[in-house]
Amino acid sequence: MKRFFTVFTLILTVAFVAPQVEAKKFGGGKSFGKSFKTAPVKKQQPQQTNTLNQQQKPGANQAAQSSKKGLMGGLLGGLLAGGLLAAFFGGAFEGIQFMDILIFGLIAFVIFKLFKTMRGAKSTPMGHREAYAGNSPQQKQAQFRQQANGMNAGAAQQEEYVSTDSEVPFNLPPSFNMNAFLNGSREHYRKIQGAWNHNELETIREYVSPALFNDLAAERAKLDGEQHTEVMYVDAELVRADYDANIAQLSIKFSGRYKDRNEGVEEDITDVWHLERDLRAQNAPWLIVGIQA
Structure with a gap:
């Protein structure tokens, strides 16, 4: 019986004292910078x-x-x-x-x-052929209104999608292509994770704001050498969008899974990146200003 209690005590000690192994993803699994309330969006059916x-x-x-x-x-x-x-x-x-x-x-x-x-x-009648070709009087009026209001592809998407939470805005900025942006976001997620693994801070600096970069550099300094976190698959979803005369804001939710072959662990990807773009500067880039893990 005494031997049983000794073994049991040893098991508990190892379980509580041994360090928890986890994959070292970008940001260290912590939240930094700005934070906003987000919500999924749904496609709005035309009436x-x-x-x-x-x-x-x-x-x-x-x-x-x-x-x-x-x-x-x-x-x-x-x-x-x-x-x-x-x-x-x-x-x-x-x-x-x-x-x-x-x-x-x-x-x-x-x-x-x-x-x-x-x-x-x-x-x-030719009118029927024009209607099937998309040139009916109603469609012509709709096209005219879009041109008069200066609407573009991004604004058209703004009408088709709406946030599921009335408190979360979903106003796409001008000249914004949502599908192309989300496709690029998935590639950027992989690239930034690779830069984080190899401690390539200058590459990360190109994607984040100066304030956020300082926090990320300090967090990365806590890790020794190269990391081996591999993104298995990742998807991106726009969960917030808003803009004014000066700043455009977007929030992207990433979901997927990644693993660390050396540590033998796998974890889910549940990150939200908050990005901003200065509309007053010509060709200003989108910069990550906040990370929610």
Whole structure:
């Protein structure tokens, strides 16, 4: 029994005293710099969709009915034409068979369908073709309003997406391409993690604000030598956006997983980067001003 308590005490001592091994990700898993409240965004469905569908349904029903009528009319017309031909040639061709009548009817039906198709194509209004091509009067008015308001691709995305939290703004800055920005963010996340592993502080300086760089440099100095944190996969999501005449702000949530082969550990990526851009300076870069781990 005394030996059992000795072993049990040794196990507890090792469990509590031994250092916890974890992957050394960018920032050391801590929060630095500015912090903002964030929330996921959802795609806002256009309200005109149902109305347009309702407007198109009667036309679709009419087209279906017209198709049915045309089919029945063509069949009846073909059979009637076959009967008339049979009656007309009844005296001259007394040996005509029932199969000959069906052949005449089929020929008449094909001619009738071709004639109807050609006439329908000629009578189709150009307005319908323009509507399918995206040049309907309503769409032209919408395009005109967008041009008048100076809207661009980024502003269009602003109308399609909205924050799930009313307290969190989601106002995309001018000339902002959200998809391209998020794709680039994933690559930058990997690049910055690599610079953190190799202690390449000058590379990190290009991506962060001066105040945040000082905090990160002090944190990196606590680590000895190169680190071996490998990003397995990472995704990026825009969770906040706002701007005024001077500054544009964005918050990106990264989610994924990374590992350290040397330490034999894996961890989830749950980081939020807050970025700012000076709109008063031409071609000013986006800089990370805060990290939430």
